[in-house]
Each structure stands twice: as structure tokens, then as C-alpha cells.
Amino acid sequence: MARYYDICEQGDVLLALSDKELGALLxxxxxxxxxxxxxxxxxxxxxxxxxxxxxxxSDAAHRRQVSESRRSAIRQRWDRSNEYNSIQMNTNVNKCKKLPPLSTPITVPPDFPPTGENTPPKGLSLGTSPRKAAKKFVKPSVTEVKSYCLERGNSxxxxxxxxFYEAKGWVVGKAPMKDWKAAVRTWESKSRQDSKGQDFREIERMPL
Incomplete structure (x- = not known):
């Protein structure tokens, strides 16, 4: 209401209206x-x-005028920006030098790609080297572990x-186990150091 009714200017006029008339005016x-x-x-x-x-x-007309003035300024800035970008693109194009045409055309021999000693094996392309496939870990059975222990003559x-490792998910520390035979040799080494036995948690922390 303060925007529409200035008490100093229209106070007497508003006070002359009843409450119902003021409500209707609002x-x-x-x-x-x-x-x-x-x-x-x-x-x-x-x-x-x-x-x-x-x-x-009057207020609405003033707002429209201000809005149109701002839109006009934005359009002018946009046009100047496009004109500048166009000049830059033309300048860059003019700076590019065209390569001279080849005096002798390049021909591909009919026996390409080469065959014989220089031909890469199947599955490989030129400039690449063979990669060893990562060996997937397979958890051993009790029989396999027992057979390996008998082979090494350990206790x-x-x-x-x-x-022990089944309960831990076959991990060493936080990393998945890669070689269970190495883990057996670690247990073997610890059992030799302490004939009375060693805590499995201390053995498990040893690197394989």
C-alpha cells in the first residue's frame, strides 16, 4: 500500500473513505x-x-521503456561480438597456408599389407607389443594344499x-591373494621360527 498511497499527498482523501470503500479501492x-x-x-x-x-x-510505460532500452543495448553488444568473431575467423583463415600439391602421387603396392617375416602375428597390430594375460586366482582345495605341503615336507x-583364508575371502591384508602356494610357504617359514605356533593374523600380514 505504501507504493500506491502517499500519506502526505492523499491522506485526507483516503481518510474521507469508509473502510468498505478503502477495501474496494485496494x-x-x-x-x-x-x-x-x-x-x-x-x-x-x-x-x-x-x-x-x-x-x-505511467509506471508501466516507464518500465517498458527501460526494458526496451536494455534489450537494445544487449542486441548492440551481441552484434559487435559477432562482428569481432567474424573478423577473427577471417584473419585466421588468411593466415593458414595451403600445402603445395604433391609432385608425385603416392601409390600403394598390390601386396600391401606385407606378408612374411615382418607380418605381425594374429591379434596384434603394427606398433603394439604382446601383453601377458593376467592369471585369474583359483582358490585351492584342502587336498591340493595338503599335497603341496607333503611335497615340501612342512608341518x-x-x-x-x-x-583361515576362506573366512577372510582369500585376501592378504586388503589385497586379493594371487598365489596360494606363496602363502603356504609363508606359513611354513613362520612355523619353523616358532615351533609352538604363531598367530594367524601375524602370519597373514607378511608379504607374499
Whole structure:
């Protein structure tokens, strides 16, 4: 309300209206600003509303003028930017030097690609080197561990070994196990150092 009714200028006029007339004036102002139709108003309200309507129209015209001025400035900046980019592109094109045509055309021999000693093996292309495929770890069975322990002649319990790593998900520390035979040899080494036995957690932390 402070935007539409200046107490210093229109205070006497507003005070002369009843509460009902003030409410009707406020409703009419809101409806007009939103583009809604304004109904029939009492005479006193209609007189005050006429002045407010003129003020609203003047403010709207001023806003349209400012908006159009800003749009015009943006269009001018956009046109200047496009003109500058066009000049830069033309300058870069002019700077590019065309390569002279080849005096002798390049011909491909009919037996290309080469065959014989220089031909790369299947699955490989020129300029590449063969890569060893990563060997997938397969967890051993108790029988395999026991057979390997008998082969090495150690005292590692195959069932304890398998149960221990099965419970841990066959990992060493936080990394997946790569060679279970290396883990058996680690257990073997620790069992020799301590014939009374060693904590499995201490053995497991040793690098393979």
C-alpha cells in the first residue's frame, strides 16, 4: 500500500473513505495491475481510482521503456561480438597456408599389407607389443594344499590354512591373494621360527 498511497499527498482523501470503500479501492488497484477486469465502483472510490490508474499506467510505460532500452543495448553488444568473431575467423583463415600439391602421387603396392617375416602375428597390430594375460586366482582345495605341503615336507595344517583364508575371502591384508602356494610357504617359514605356533593374523600380514 505504501507504493500506491502517499500519506502526505492523499491522506485526507483516503481518510474521507469508509473502510468498505478503502477495501474496494485496494481490490480495484490489485485487479488493474494484474490485468483483471475491474467491476463497478462507488463514486468516491471511482474518483480516487482514476488517479491511481493514471499512476499505474505511467509506471508501466516507464518500465517498458527501460526494458526496451536494455534489450537494445544487449542486441548492440551481441552484434559487435559477432562482428569481432567474424573478423577473427577471417584473419585466421588468411593466415593458414595451403600445402603445395604433391609432385608425385603416392601409390600403394598390390601386396600391401606385407606378408612374411615382418607380418605381425594374429591379434596384434603394427606398433603394439604382446601383453601377458593376467592369471585369474583359483582358490585351492584342502587336498591340493595338503599335497603341496607333503611335497615340501612342512608341518602346515591344510585344513587350518584353507579355513583361515576362506573366512577372510582369500585376501592378504586388503589385497586379493594371487598365489596360494606363496602363502603356504609363508606359513611354513613362520612355523619353523616358532615351533609352538604363531598367530594367524601375524602370519597373514607378511608379504607374499
Amino acid at each position: 481490490r480495484a488497484v490489485i485487479q488493474y495491475r494484474r490485468g483483471l477486469p475491474v467491476g463497478e465502483l462507488p463514486y468516491n472510490v471511482r474518483c480516487v481510482f482514476a488517479g491511481e490508474k493514471t499512476r499505474i499506467d 602346515v595344517n591344510a585344513e587350518d590354512f584353507c579355513n
